[in-house]
Amino acid sequence: MRRILFYIYRVLLIPHIVLYLFSANKETINKDLDRWCAAKSIKGSKINSLLYLLCHSNDFRTIFYFRIKSPIKHILKLYCKGEQNFTIDVNTKLGGGILTGHPYCTILNAESIGENFYVNHLVTIGEINGKKPSIGNNVSIYTGAIVIGNIVIGDNAKIGAGAVVVKNVPANTTVVGNPGRILTNKKH
Known part of the structure; x- marks a missing residue:
């Protein structure tokens, strides 16, 4: 059941991937991804790593939203919140x-x-x-x-x-x- 919910959540994160792919800060986000993946022993492509971190880490989401300069991020924050504090x-x-x-x-x-x-x-x-x-x-x-x-x-x-x-x-x-x-x- 948990695995099914994870895949449903990944579908909801597709707009995040689109913002990432077209972000002016993609290179900087990649540096964040590389550091987090090394620290957490996460393997896989950038997209899969991004999806994993967006699913499992509120603080990574906060950093991601900081990097994304699109106003669309405010809509995404409604259902995929960052770390509130x-x-x-x-x-x-x-x-x-x-x-x-x-x-x-x-x-x-x-x-x-x-x-x-x-x-x-x-x-x-x-x-x-x-x-x-x-x-x-x-x-x-x-x-x-x-x-x-x-x-x-x-x-x-x-x-x-x-x-x-x-x-x-x-x-x-x-x-x-x-x-x-x-x-x-x-x-x-």
Whole structure:
């Protein structure tokens, strides 16, 4: 019975596939798909992988809807909702390859976020007085972290669980604590 429902749901997702195929952001969506498929050990074509993730992951749907710039997405959200408590500000420039770890109550409101970003739940990336953070490539931000203000998070940085970051973070570092302090600095 469950398998039958899955196939019925896949039919309902056909408009999503059409939007994907004609999206100006198809290349970026493909980067997201590749990262999710690698992390979740999903095999198959892009279309089958997309259908699987749209069926089984509310947070992936939220990212997908963010990438699709068509007003039709609002209709699709009526019967195929994204994660209700995962917010990506419409003005955020978000690179491809984002991966989430159940981003319940997560807010992404940055100037820009680079490629291969990982974010966990209860994370706030936000502004102070209209100034937003810029986040580099390959950055990971873990549970409960807060990154706010006109700051830069360098490439390959890791922001530990519960860290509060209000100052620039150099590349290749790990930040922990409140206030955030650099724990490691790896030389590449």
